[in-house]
Amino acid sequence: MEIIKRPGGAMANRPLHFFWLADWSGSMYGAKIEQLNYAIRNAIKPMQDVAADNPNAQVMVRAVKFSSGAQWHITTATPVEEFKWDNLSSNGVTDMGQALQLVAEQLDVSLMPESCLPPVLVLVSDGQPTDDFSAGLAVLMSKPWGKKSVRIGIGIGQDADLEVLQKFIGNPEVKPLQAKNAEDLVKYIRWASTVVLQAASAPASQVKDQVSSGVVPIPQAPAADIATDDVW
Amino acid sequence: MNWQIIGDSVRGASHKRNGKPNQDAWAYRQSETCTVLAVADGHGSSKYIHSDIGAQLAVDVSLALFDHCAVQHCEAGSTKRHIKQSIDYLPSQLVQAWRSAVDTADDGQTENPNERYSLYGTTLLAVLLSADYALYLQIGDGDFLVFTEDGQIQKPLPKNVNLIANETYSLCQDKAIYHLDTALQFFDHHPAPVLIFLATDGYANSFSNETDLQQAVQDFQQQIATHGVDKIQTCLADWLDETSEQGSGDDVTVAMLLPL
Numbered sequence: 362m363e364i365i366k367r368p369g370g371a372m373a374n375r376p377l378h379f380f381w382l383a384d385w386s387g388s389m390y391g392a393k394i395e396q397l398n399y400a401i402r403n404a405i406k407p408m409q410d411v412a413a414d415n416p417n418a419q420v421m422v423r424a425v426k427f428s429s430g431a432q433w434h435i436t437t438a439t440p441v442e443e444f445k446w447d448n449l450s451s452n453g454v455t456d457m458g459q460a461l462q463l464v465a466e467q468l469d470v471s472l473m474p475e476s477c478l479p480p481v482l483v484l485v486s487d488g489q490p491t492d493d494f495s496a497g498l499a500v501l502m503s504k505p506w507g508k509k510s511v512r513i514g515i516g517i518g519q520d521a522d523l524e525v526l527q528k529f530i531g532n533p534e535v536k537p538l539q540a541k542n543a544e545d546l547v548k549y550i551r552w553a554s555t556v557v558l559q560a561a562s563a564p565a566s567q568v569k570d571q572v573s574s575g576v577v578p579i580p581q582a583p584a585a586d587i588a589t590d591d592v593w
Numbered sequence: 594m595n596w597q598i599i600g601d602s603v604r605g606a607s608h609k610r611n612g613k614p615n616q617d618a619w620a621y622r623q624s625e626t627c628t629v630l631a632v633a634d635g636h637g638s639s640k641y642i643h644s645d646i647g648a649q650l651a652v653d654v655s656l657a658l659f660d661h662c663a664v665q666h667c668e669a670g671s672t673k674r675h676i677k678q679s680i681d682y683l684p685s686q687l688v689q690a691w692r693s694a695v696d697t698a699d700d701g702q703t704e705n706p707n708e709r710y711s712l713y714g715t716t717l718l719a720v721l722l723s724a725d726y727a728l729y730l731q732i733g734d735g736d737f738l739v740f741t742e743d744g745q746i747q748k749p750l751p752k753n754v755n756l757i758a759n760e761t762y763s764l765c766q767d768k769a770i771y772h773l774d775t776a777l778q779f780f781d782h783h784p785a786p787v788l789i790f791l792a793t794d795g796y797a798n799s800f801s802n803e804t805d806l807q808q809a810v811q812d813f814q815q816q817i818a819t820h821g822v823d824k825i826q827t828c829l830a831d832w833l834d835e836t837s838e839q840g841s842g843d844d845v846t847v848a849m850l851l852p853l
Contacts, residue, residue, distance in 0.1 A: 365824070367832040368816055369809025372839035373801040417607055417842025470757070476798045476841075479758045509758040563607045563842065565637030566734075568714055568763040569756065576758045578638070 374419045377478040377562050378438060378467070381424035382460045384486035384517070389451040393487055393517050393593060396543040398448040400550035405444055408554040411562075412441045418478055418562035423467070427460035428453030457490040457525070458497025465497075468506035479576050480510045481561050483553045484529055487517035487593075494525055502531070511561045511577045513553045515540060518593035535579045541593060544586045556580045596628040596722060597822045600848030603833040605795060607842035613637065616715075617793050617846040618648035622656045627663035631655045631719035632846045634735060634793040636763065640711060646698055647691075647713025651764055654690040655730070658683070659721040666723065677777060680728060684773035687717075687730070691764050707767065714765035718791045722850065727786060729776045732769060733761040734794040738810050741784035746807055749776040761794075788814050789850040796833075796847055799840020817851060 381401065385394060412420040421438035425431055426449055434449065464482060467473070473480070501507040514526030514537035526537035540546035557579065564577045604615035616635035621628070631652040635644025662683065666676050692706075695713045703709035716733025729737055729749040734756055739747040751774070756762070762772035790810045800806045817825050833845045 365816060365820055365828055367828075367835060368812030369800065369836075370805055371801075372799050372836060373805075374839070375798060375841055415607065415610075415842070416838075417840065474802060475757045476801070477758075505757050509760070563611070564759040565639075566634070566641075566716075566759050566761050567638060568636060568641075568711075568766060569760040570766070576760055 373476075374417050375476055375478045376473075377418045377420045377558075378473060378480040379420055379422045379441070379558065380464050380480065380482045381422070381434070382464060382482060382484040383424060383426050383434065383449060384428070384455060384457070384488065385426045385449040385451050386428040386453055386455040386488060387451055388455075388488050388520070389517070392543065394449055394451045396546050397485060397517065398446065400547040402446045403547060404551045404554035405446065407551055408444070408558060409441050411555045411559050415559070415562045420558065420562065425460045425463050427456050430456050431459035431463045433463070454491040455486065455488045456492040457484075457486060458492040458494040461494070461497030461501045461529075465501040465504050465507055468501070468504040468510065470505055473506050477506070479561055479564060480506055481513070481557060482510050483513045483515065484526065485515045485517065485550070486526070487521050489520075489522040490525055494528075498528060509576050511557060511575065511579065513557055513579075514538070515546070515549050515553070517546060532575050532579075535575070538582055539585070542586060548583050548586070552583050595853040596623070596850045597853050598623075598628070598630060598848065598850055599817070599822055599826050599829060600630070600632075600846070601826070601829040601833055602846035603830055603837060603844065605842050605844040606838040608844060614645050615844045616645040616648060617795070617844040618645070618652045619846050619848050620652040620656055621848070622660055624660060626667045627660060627721055627723045628850065629656045629659040629663075629719065629721045630789075630791065630848055630850055631717060632735065632791045632793055632848050633718070634716045634733070634795070634844065634846070636714040636761070641714040641765075643698070643712045644714050647695065647715040647765070650694040650698060650713065651691055651715045651717040652719070654694050655687060655717060655719040658687055658690055659719060659728070663721055663723050673779060676726065680775055680777050683730065683775060684770040687773065688764060688769045710765040714763045716761055716793070717764060720789055720791065720850065725781075726777060726779045727789070729778075730773065732773045733763055736790070736792045736794070736797050736806065738790040738807065739786045740788040740790075740810070740814060742787050743784045745784065749778065750774045785852070786850070787852060791848045793844065793846040795837060795841045795843030795845040798843060799836045799845070813849065822851065
């Protein structure tokens with residue numbers, strides 16, 4: 362029987378860009394930054410497993426670190442299978458607004474075409490912004506993909522500014538997560554890397570302007586560990 | 594002019610993994626006065642639980658409405674002006690007809706009408722071809738591509754720049770008629786189509802860019818010219834399965850019209 366070649370060239374699965382926005386300010390010194398490094402490294406394998414389960418999405422990872430200013434920690438969009446985490450140290454203040462601006466530059470439709478899946482932005486911080494957070498958020502939200510992004514905010518310790526993280530999330534139905542100890546941080550980072558990633562990598566159609574809760578429904582986050590005495 | 598039709602619809606690779614049905618639909622109708630073809634893509638998220646039915650109702654009501662429209666134009670010997678005027682009413686007639694069909698299908702199970710229509714939410718692309726004109730209609734995502742006898746590739750309806758990610762306009766919206774686009778092209782002022790291609794967004798999302806999509810449609814045209822409509826029809830479902838598996842993972846529906 363004659364085999365006829367399928368019309369069209371190579372098929373393309375849909376890119377999903379995942380951004381870590383990690384606070385490495387001086388107040389993260391010690392256990393907090395060590396646990397953040399551990400939590401992200403610990404989440405890599407589960408993240409890769411989730412990505413492998415959905416061959417129709419191509420997960421690409423980047424990371425921004427912010428303290429006094431913001432810079433790329435992982436500059437190139439890296440396929441999740443090759444994603445590695447180099448430890449962050451800690452120093453400086455908390456220029457969160459600049460981190461948002463840096464990510465916003467990459468959310469232009471010219472760099473991220475319409476066939477992409479909604480990007481995922483996970484912001485992790487233990488403090489309050491020291492720069493113009495509102496200006497950074499405004500730049501982020503001025504980008505079509507900024508508005509459509511899935512945004513998760515994780516506060517570390519008692520001093521994390523949850524109000525700012527809530528503004529970043531921009532959805533009253535999704536609350537910032539407050540990690541009061543190392544166990545919570547590991548749990549939340551893993552949840553964002555797997556459960557949220559999974560939801561964002563196969564989003565169903567949503568009717569425009571009927572969606573108050575974002576383009577991807579955010580799954581329930583794990584409960585905090587209240588039993589531990591080891592609180593930050 | 595008589596038209597040949599090729600089309601098929603497959604359940605998406607991710608729908609198979611997640612136990613969801615194919616929520617796309619497609620259908621066509623041919624009579625002495627016209628040929629009509631429609632595809633629809635029911636919304637996938639859990640709040641639109643009857644969207645597969647909504648998509649089927651959308652293609653059914655659009656075929657009936659377009660057919661009726663063409664018959665009226667033909668019987669009345671309508672002028673271009675009359676045809677253009679009647680097209681102005683189509684969006685509201687279509688939305689009304691779809692809602693009425695949903696009311697019947699829902700059979701009183703959902704009291705609130707907005708909630709009821711949401712359960713059945715769907716996009717729709719439809720084309721009507723008469724002897725004198727082509728009429729294109731679209732609400733929501735999906736692709737219309739028209740190859741003309743002068744070798745051009747047209748998009749009869751403008752791409753909606755407001756829709757990125759997985760957002761779409763829908764027949765279930767309160768103000769659906771404002772999001773329904775139509776284009777009427779009389780053949781004495783537009784080059785005649787040699788291929789009209791309709792697809793739900795699962796097809797275009799399986800390519801890296803618009804150029805690759807257009808290349809695929811050009812390949813279809815060449816394959817049909819070489820192997821014939823019947824042969825391509827038999828291959829289509831397998832090709833669409835492969836497209837979904839290696840591409841978007843979404844349901845994929847493709848339908849084409851070619852002059853006989």
